[in-house]
Amino acid sequence: MNPDSERVDPIEVDARGLRCPLPVIRLAQAARDAPAGTCIVVLASDPAARYDIAAWCRMRDHELRELTEVSEMTAVSDSSGKNGPPAQSDHLGYLRFVVLVGPQQSKAGGTGSGSERSSRAM
Amino acid sequence: MLPAARATLMAALDAGWADPRRLYTEGRGARALLDQAREVFAQGLGVRPAEVSFLPSGPAALRTGLEGLRHAGRRRGARMAATAVEHSAILVTGRYHAAAAQDPSLFAEVPVDRLGRVDLSALEQAVVVPGTVLAAVQSANGEIGTRQPLERAHALCRTHGVPLLVDAMASLGRDAPPRHFDVLAGDARSWGGPSGLGVLVVPERTRWRRPGPASEVENGRTDVEPMIALALAAAEAWRQTEANRTEQIASSSAIIRRLRAAAGNLSDVNVVGDPLDRLPHVLTFSLLYVDGEALVIELDRRGFALGSGSACTSSTLEPSHVLAATGMLTHGNVRVTLPLDPIAPTLDDDVNRFIAELPDAVAAVRAHLGASDL
Numbered sequence: 057m058n059p060d061s062e063r064v065d066p067i068e069v070d071a072r073g074l075r076c077p078l079p080v081i082r083l084a085q086a087a088r089d090a091p092a093g094t095c096i097v098v099l100a101s102d103p104a105a106r107y108d109i110a111a112w113c114r115m116r117d118h119e120l121r122e123l124t125e126v127s128e129m130t131a132v133s134d135s136s137g138k139n140g141p142p143a144q145s146d147h148l149g150y151l152r153f154v155v156l157v158g159p160q161q162s163k164a165g166g167t168g169s170g171s172e173r174s175s176r177a178m
Numbered sequence: 179m180l181p182a183a184r185a186t187l188m189a190a191l192d193a194g195w196a197d198p199r200r201l202y203t204e205g206r207g208a209r210a211l212l213d214q215a216r217e218v219f220a221q222g223l224g225v226r227p228a229e230v231s232f233l234p235s236g237p238a239a240l241r242t243g244l245e246g247l248r249h250a251g252r253r254r255g256a257r258m259a260a261t262a263v264e265h266s267a268i269l270v271t272g273r274y275h276a277a278a279a280q281d282p283s284l285f286a287e288v289p290v291d292r293l294g295r296v297d298l299s300a301l302e303q304a305v306v307v308p309g310t311v312l313a314a315v316q317s318a319n320g321e322i323g324t325r326q327p328l329e330r331a332h333a334l335c336r337t338h339g340v341p342l343l344v345d346a347m348a349s350l351g352r353d354a355p356p357r358h359f360d361v362l363a364g365d366a367r368s369w370g371g372p373s374g375l376g377v378l379v380v381p382e383r384t385r386w387r388r389p390g391p392a393s394e395v396e397n398g399r400t401d402v403e404p405m406i407a408l409a410l411a412a413a414e415a416w417r418q419t420e421a422n423r424t425e426q427i428a429s430s431s432a433i434i435r436r437l438r439a440a441a442g443n444l445s446d447v448n449v450v451g452d453p454l455d456r457l458p459h460v461l462t463f464s465l466l467y468v469d470g471e472a473l474v475i476e477l478d479r480r481g482f483a484l485g486s487g488s489a490c491t492s493s494t495l496e497p498s499h500v501l502a503a504t505g506m507l508t509h510g511n512v513r514v515t516l517p518l519d520p521i522a523p524t525l526d527d528d529v530n531r532f533i534a535e536l537p538d539a540v541a542a543v544r545a546h547l548g549a550s551d552l
Contacts (some may be wrong), residue, residue: 075490076489076491077468084549104497111505111506147269
């Protein structure tokens with residue numbers, strides 16, 4: 057909201073290798089306690105994340121600032137040179153989202169019927 | 179399949195075995211049966227019998243319809259346009275041709291709005307490009323139910339001299355048959371007929387030519403001889419479904435309205451598709467923080483057989499292209515397709531039980547992912 061959002065360090069959520077709906081859940085967990093204006097960078101390789109993170113931002117009044125496709129050439133570099141298929145070698149590419157946390161809704165007290173949070177079918 | 183269609187299918191296996199092109203008695207009998215079936219569809223769809231062909235499936239009919247328009251238009255170009263929510267038989271074929279020619283501009287995917295309805299001005303921009311030889315617009319989407327504005331799409335295509343291919347696989351038998359098309363495709367399963375039978379309608383006014391050598395089968399629109407028993411069973415199912423269509427629409431719509439209200443009461447839900455201008459018998463909704471596969475399994479455990487458009491339930495791990503095109507959540511998706519009344523006599527009770535159990539099932543799956551308080 058206000059322009060000094062850069063003050064806050066961005067939070068990174070690495071959800072690569074996770075399938076839907078886990079990337080969105082990881083992001084929501086990170087956003088839950090973050091103050092408005094916090095920047096969250098999400099990395100996800102699940103193809104559904106492209107649509108679902110955008111939809112989540114809309115449902116929760118957060119802002120999707122950026123969405124970039126990152127193609128990864130160096131899948132093995134982090135496994136300390138040792139053998140073995142890197143656990144996540146299927147990351148031929150992934151998506152990088154930058155989400156700006158919006159004004160949090162009243163904490164809505166957990167599960168409940170949650171009617172005020174349910175989005176309209178628009 | 180409707181019981182009457184099944185009875186027809188079994189009886190026709192005995193009567194319709196002969197080659198309808200042969201001149202011996204059984205062959206002529208088979209011919210007559212096939213022509214009867216064709217007559218039923220011609221009448222129901224408001225076209226001439228010679229314009230109706232039977233193909234091995236709805237998607238086969240659709241793809242054949244596309245290839246014939248494309249081939250007939252080859253001197254004008256090879257460009258095609260389709261809405262982003264078309265059946266994969268259209269999208270995959272269109273992308274294939276564009277990739278094969280190494281020219282992405284040969285296939286234009288026209289965006290839809292949040293309800294899944296085609297953007298007509300984008301459609302016009304797509305068909306106005308010289309060399310466009312067809313536009314594909316479905317009558318309604320089988321996943322989200324939204325109807326497309328066929329009359330306006332057809333008028334707009336006609337203005338630019340581009341034939342309109344209409345996929346009516348989701349709507350035939352469930353909704354009034356489309357009247358605005360240049361080529362039409364349908365699938366017998368949608369009106370309670372057997373699987374293994376598609377219907378392709380190519381009106382005489384339409385410039386259409388099947389690629390490849392000429393064929394004598396089905397007015398030259400396929401080289402696969404239709405199985406007569408399937409065609410007869412499909413025609414019997416059509417007769418029955420059309421006779422009961424008004425009542426069927428009323429009962430399906432009432433159930434879908436209840437289901438829609440129940441889904442809308444869940445927390446964090448996207449109920450997808452147009453609430454009013456839609457097919458009467460389908461509903462889909464997506465739930466935030468829900469694993470679609472887990473939910474389908476949980477509901478199955480409770481005795482409900484439902485589909486899902488979520489990535490985790492598909493073999494490719496790609497989410498439904500229809501949900502993606504509408505911008506709705508793709509995860510936690512549940513797809514309801516109501517059977518025809520004669521097939522499901524206990525439907526009303528089943529739906530009541532489903533509505534009663536759905537909130538629990540959703541809560542169970544959400545709790546399992548630790549997402550109850552997000």
